[in-house]
Amino acid sequence: MATDGEEVELTLFEAAGGIVFFEGLVEIFYREVQADPVLVVLYPEADLGPAKHRLATFLAQYWGGPMTYAEERGNPALKMRHFPYAIGPEQRDRWLAAMGIAIDEMDPVPDVRRMLTEYFVMAAEHLRNDQSMRFTGSA
Numbered sequence: 203m204a205t206d207g208e209e210v211e212l213t214l215f216e217a218a219g220g221i222v223f224f225e226g227l228v229e230i231f232y233r234e235v236q237a238d239p240v241l242v243v244l245y246p247e248a249d250l251g252p253a254k255h256r257l258a259t260f261l262a263q264y265w266g267g268p269m270t271y272a273e274e275r276g277n278p279a280l281k282m283r284h285f286p287y288a289i290g291p292e293q294r295d296r297w298l299a300a301m302g303i304a305i306d307e308m309d310p311v312p313d314v315r316r317m318l319t320e321y322f323v324m325a326a327e328h329l330r331n332d333q334s335m336r337f338t339g340s341a
C-alpha cells in the first residue's frame with residue numbers, strides 16, 4: 203500500500219506500542235477477572251500468571267507481533283480451547299466488560315481502540331458455547 207514513500211503501514215501490534223501494550227492490557231484484564239466472581243470461577247488455575255502469558259502472546263501474534271504463542275502452544279484453535287468453559291451471554295458480557303476497562307486504562311489511539319473492541323466483541327460471541335449450567339450440577 204505504501205507506494206509514495208510517505209505512508210508507512212504499521213501492524214496494530216506496532217501502532218499499539220508492542221508487547222508492552224499487550225502485557226499491560228492483559229495485566230489489567232486479569233485484575234478485573236480476579237475481582238469478578240462469575241469470571242474467576244471459570245479459570246482452572248489458581249495462579250493466573252500462565253494464563254496472562256498465553257493471552258498476551260496470543261493477542262500480540264494475532265495483531266502482527268512475534269509468533270511466540272504458536273511456538274509455545276501451536277495452533278490457537280480458540281473455539282476448541284474454550285469448550286471446557288461454560289461461556290453463556292453473561293460470561294461473554296463480563297469478559298468484554300473486563301477487557302473494556304483494560305482498554306480504557308491503556309488508552310490506545312482511536313484506531314487501535316476501535317479495531318480491538320470490534321475484534322473482542324466478535325470473538326467473544328464466537329466463543330460463546332451457551333452451556334452455562336454445565337459445571338454447576340443444578341438445573
Ligand code: HEM
Nearest residue numbers: 244245253256257260275283287289293294297322325326
Ligand atoms: C473475546 C475473545 C477471547 C479471546 C481472544 C480469548 C483468548 C484466549 C486464549 C489465547 C486463551 C489461552 C488458550 C491456550 O493456549 O490454552 C484463553 C483461555 C481461556 N479463556 Fe479465553 N478468550 C476470549 C474470550 C473468552 C471468554 C468470553 C471467556 C469466558 C468468559 C474466556 C475464558 C477463558 C478461560 C477460562 C481460559 C483458560 C485460561 C487459560 O488456561 O489460559 N475467554 N482465552
